[in-house]
Amino acid sequence: MSGHDHDHHHDHDHSELSETQLRVRALESVLTEKGYVDPAALDLLIETYEKKVGPRNGARVVAKAWADPAYRARLFKDATPAIAELGYAGRQGEHIVALENTAKLHNMVVCTLCSCYPWPVLGLPPVWYKSAPYRSRAVTDPRGVLADFGVTLPKGIEIRVWDSTAEIRYLVVPMRPAGTEGWSEDKLAELVTRDSMIGTGLPKSPQDISK
Amino acid sequence: MNGGQDLGGAHGHGPVRPEPNEPVFHADWEKRAFALTLAMGMPGGWNIDMSRFARENRPPGEYLSMSYYQIWLAGLITLLEQRELVTEREIDAGHALAPPKPVKRILSPGDVAEVLYRGGPTERQTNTSAAFKVGAKVRAKNINPISHTRLPRYVRGHIGTIERVIGCHVFPDSNSTGAGENPQWLYTVRFDGRELWGADGDATVKVSVDAWEPYLEPA
Numbered sequence: 001m002s003g004h005d006h007d008h009h010h011d012h013d014h015s016e017l018s019e020t021q022l023r024v025r026a027l028e029s030v031l032t033e034k035g036y037v038d039p040a041a042l043d044l045l046i047e048t049y050e051k052k053v054g055p056r057n058g059a060r061v062v063a064k065a066w067a068d069p070a071y072r073a074r075l076f077k078d079a080t081p082a083i084a085e086l087g088y089a090g091r092q093g094e095h096i097v098a099l100e101n102t103a104k105l106h107n108m109v110v111c112t113l114c115s116c117y118p119w120p121v122l123g124l125p126p127v128w129y130k131s132a133p134y135r136s137r138a139v140t141d142p143r144g145v146l147a148d149f150g151v152t153l154p155k156g157i158e159i160r161v162w163d164s165t166a167e168i169r170y171l172v173v174p175m176r177p178a179g180t181e182g183w184s185e186d187k188l189a190e191l192v193t194r195d196s197m198i199g200t201g202l203p204k205s206p207q208d209i210s211k
Numbered sequence: 212m213n214g215g216q217d218l219g220g221a222h223g224h225g226p227v228r229p230e231p232n233e234p235v236f237h238a239d240w241e242k243r244a245f246a247l248t249l250a251m252g253m254p255g256g257w258n259i260d261m262s263r264f265a266r267e268n269r270p271p272g273e274y275l276s277m278s279y280y281q282i283w284l285a286g287l288i289t290l291l292e293q294r295e296l297v298t299e300r301e302i303d304a305g306h307a308l309a310p311p312k313p314v315k316r317i318l319s320p321g322d323v324a325e326v327l328y329r330g331g332p333t334e335r336q337t338n339t340s341a342a343f344k345v346g347a348k349v350r351a352k353n354i355n356p357i358s359h360t361r362l363p364r365y366v367r368g369h370i371g372t373i374e375r376v377i378g379c380h381v382f383p384d385s386n387s388t389g390a391g392e393n394p395q396w397l398y399t400v401r402f403d404g405r406e407l408w409g410a411d412g413d414a415t416v417k418v419s420v421d422a423w424e425p426y427l428e429p430a
Contacts, residue, residue, distance in 0.1 A: 024240040
């Protein structure tokens with residue numbers, strides 16, 4: 001892309017965003033003046049999902065499932081209370097199901113109708129998860145979608161796509177990478193990526209984090 | 212509704228473009244639009260199904276050309292205007308032009324953590340028993356309501372297998388219109404890729420949706 005094109009594109013985005021920005025600011029002023037919202041509560045909501053709730057939560061769940069067979073059994077039997085043991089629960093994660101990846105089965109999660117996503121364990125969804133390309137193709141061509149992420153699975157492996165059409169939220173538990181025997185949960189958690197818990201990626205390998 | 216939101220199986224949207232090291236929000240206004248949407252649920256008195264319908268109920272071209280938080284913002288404004296909590300003139304002015312309507316309760320900073328932790332569970336007690344058992348063959352009904360539904364077009368008319376009986380859950384098709392929660396049995400229904408997409412479909416792919424009993428018939 002030439003410098004000119006880049007600048008043009010940038011300016012275009014900027015003016016569009018400004019219009020929306022002004023409208024949001026106006027709306028917040030009206031709602032605050034009317035006493036319907038407390039701006040301090042808004043700040044706290046933003047801080048919660050920017051700083052506290054994110055995929056590190058899910059990584060801790062997966063690492064524990066890898067390291068602790070009893071926890072793993074509880075997680076696959078009834079994920080919501082098992083995840084609540086670690087303190088993660090609530091909005092957009094009221095009913096969670098954990099999905100087990102195996103050598104024969106790869107799970108992938110989508111919400112074709114909107115953006116349903118397990119907030120307490122993964123935080124807010126990335127833009128691509130909410131985008132038309134992902135929502136349209138995940139159910140027809142999951143291997144093609146995986147290729148967009150640079151992931152190729154063995155040919156014979158079954159791909160199971162879970163369309164989150166109700167209030168059940170799905171968390172993929174990827175396979176534990178080889179060469180991690182005896183690792184602590186904290187160290188294992190470093191291998192667990194957000195995308196590996198959606199099913200559009202795989203966990204890191206021990207080599208990836210030793211670089 | 213058969214709107215722009217019902218995207219499963221649509222063509223022409225191009226490749227998925229992951230963004231490395233993506234921030235949680237891409238602009239300050241996204242943060243405020245997100246927080247306003249969450250905070251207004253309590254005084255606004257609407258439910259999640261009404262919110263979803265307010266977002267999706269617009270011309271498909273408009274839906275597809277808006278960013279996700281632009282859709283949220285538009286949905287929020289629709290809900291506010293429907294209940295006369297805010298007018299378009301007030302948003303244009305950036306100030307309240309009429310006194311507030313009484314609301315039950317607003318979200319205070321002290322409530323935030325508890326409200327988020329509690330969430331909004333949708334499972335309900337029932338005296339009825341589930342009509343379908345695990346392993347049963349079912350057909351997703353060919354329904355085309357103009358109101359909110361959570362049965363995507365791409366499974367309608369197709370035969371799948373009950374994989375899991377989830378429980379009895381609030382029924383969005385009723386809840387979104389204000390007709391009440393009308394809880395119904397909810398199932399995970401699994402479809403073969405080729406049942407959905409024909410002979411050219413990937414035989415190694417299976418797709419499931421979570422479907423309420425009124426969406427299903429024995430096959």
